[in-house]
Structures are given as structure tokens and as C-alpha cells.
Amino acid sequence: MDNRYSRQLLYKNIGRDGQRLLGEKTAVIVGLGALGSLSSEMLARAGIGKLILVDRDYVEVTNLQRQTLYTEQDAAAQKPKAAAAHEQLSKINSSIDIESHIAHCDAVLLVSLAKDADIIIDGTDNFDTRMLINDASFKLGIPWIYAACVEASYSSAAFIPGETPCFRCLTPVLPAATLTCDTAGIISPAVHMAVSQQVTTALKILTGQYSAPYHLHIGNVWDMDYMKIDIGKMTETNCPTCQTRDFPEISRTESNAMKFCGRDMIQVIDERLTENVVTAALEQAGIEFKRTPYFIEFNYGDVRIVSFSNGRLLMHHVVNLNKARTIINQLFG
Incomplete structure (x- = not known):
């Protein structure tokens, strides 16, 4: 271990104890597009104990501009992203445990996969799945980390049951979700900024070093703009996720x-x-x-x-x- 992770061990905020903790942890990554493919690679290289990967889509040539884990061969074979990611990550770090699911992430699947995990990483591109992740996180008492990017903009935030407001509480201040990569485009640096913040926060949480103040991070790599918003007091009094604990997304009947x-x-x-x-x-x-x-x-x-x-x-x-x-x-x- 010393040789492989030597530079990470030298970093004072990780060290030997932090590396040991990472090696004992499990992360569920929902979505393996631009965000999830990069976050899974970063965590694999960092030496996390286990990755559980979930994605319903397959690799296409238009993905390759920003989804750095995949190759032209994956696109030509139309390989499912969960299978392609599993194969590549196993080559990157054969010492970690990797479990992959080529599936649509519904409530039943997510809860079953996350119940024994330590953290959920958002790699999705849609509001509905993030709301489901939010409900599963607070129902199970497991932290999750949101990230999003479009054009040159990016955002990220961690949601910790019992400590922070939840994603539903923050929806009024989150960046508008009307733009998507498929309609407005995206540049790769925006992805890397979002995921760099997301995975750094994950490393803090998994090594027991994440604490208040809690922030929503928003930036634009093209304009070199950045700001952070303190979210600590943004809890909605009657939030059905983190306050009344009704978890509407988990109980919702999903359309076929x-x-x-x-x-x-x-x-x-x-x-x-x-x-x-x-x-x-x-x-x-x-x-x-x-x-x-x-x-x-x-x-x-x-x-x-x-x-x-x-x-x-x-x-x-x-x-x-x-x-x-x-x-x-x-x-x-």
C-alpha cells in the first residue's frame, strides 16, 4: 500500500489513518456519464474499498469529449457504461472491490444497494433521480454529494442527514435545471471542477473530517467566477424528506x-x-x-x-x- 498511495499518505489530511479508513469504505455511484465516470476513477485511484456502480445507458461517440473513462472501442461496441466502467476501473486498481449494475436506478434498487454503503455519489443528469437519491440518503442516514455541470458552469454540495438541510430544501437556490448538456453543450473543464469538489468532499466525509460550515459551491470555469453559499440554515420547516420524513420519492409509483x-x-x-x-x-x-x-x-x-x-x-x-x-x-x- 505504501508505494501505491505514497503521495496520498504524505498528504497531512489523509496520512496512514485516512488511507486505512478509505480502504474500509463503500461508495454507491449513481450514473456513469461525465460526472460518475470521473468520480469513480478518482475514488478508485484513491483506494476506496468498494465501488457500487449503477447506470442504464451505453457509451456513444459523443460521450468521449468529456467522459474520460471510456474509449472509442467502447463507443463502437456500444458497451453499457456500467460494464465499460467496471472493466476500466479494474485495470486502474485491481485491489478494490467493484460491483456494477446495468439498470435503471429506481427506489427499490437504490435502497437495496445503498443500505450498507457509506456514501452516495451523484453522477446523474436529471432532477428526478437526484430527488430519489436525496430521499434514500435521508431515509438510510447516509451522506450524499450532489454535483452538476452544463456549458461552463458547475455546482456541488454535500447533504448529511442530521446535520445539513436536504436537497429538497435547497431547490429554490440551486442553479436552473432548464439547460442540459444535450441542449446547451458542455466543456470538459466544468466537469472536472464539479467532480474535483465532489470527490474532495467525499474524501473528507469518508475520513471523518467534514464539518460545518456547509456550503453550496457554484462556479463558471470560462468566466473564472466562483462563489459559495452557506446552506446551514436553509432547512425548510415542513420538508417531507428531512423534517417530516415522508420520503415521497421512495414511495412514489414510477411510470413505466x-x-x-x-x-x-x-x-x-x-x-x-x-x-x-x-x-x-x-x-x-x-x-x-x-x-x-x-x-x-x-x-x-x-x-x-x-x-x-x-x-x-x-x-x-x-x-x-x-x-x-x-x-x-x-x-x-
């Missing part, structure tokens, strides 16, 4: 069809649509398809569909939920 944030793609989940059912329907309809180790891909008119074996379908070039359901009914009855 949902739009991807900022993208012309819809996800549909139907457990009946197993690999055998899908291939049989396509063969009967005379529709050509490509099989990979992870999914089946085919075109239906101008719609590209990726079908996973667990009944989860990604439908590209579709923005209307009713159209998505109509296609499902036409193909599979």
Missing part, C-alpha cells in the same frame, strides 16, 4: 415510460419483454436486429430501439410517451 433529460430518447420498462419474447416478435415480423452481449438493437421505421434482457427498452428519436407506448403495442401486442 420516461423521457431522458434533454435527449430525444424515451425509456420503457416492461418485464414481459424478455430477450426471447423480443427476438421471437422481431423474427416473426421480419425485422432485422443486432445482438450484443448486453442488448438487442433494431430499427422500427425511423426509431432506433435498444432492448435489454430485463425488459428495459431505450427508444431513440422519440419524444412523446404516447408514441413510445404505441410502438410497443404494435411490436409486441
